[in-house]
Amino acid sequence: MSPPPPPDSVELTVFGIVNENGRMSDEFQIGDYDAESAETLGNPPRVELV
Secondary structure, eight states: OOOOOOOSOOOOOOOOEEOTTSOEESOOOOOOOOHHHHHHHHSOOOOOOO
C-alpha cells in the first residue's frame, strides 16, 4: 500500500518579532503586563464594511 499523496498546498503561519538586528525571531520573552489592558487592547472591535 502506498502513502497518500501530499496536499495541494500547505498553509504556514509563523509569528515572531523583529529583533534589534532587524531580523525576524520567534525567540523572545515578554515582561510584566496588565492582563486586563492586554485583553482590551488585544481584541479591538472589528467592523465589516459591506
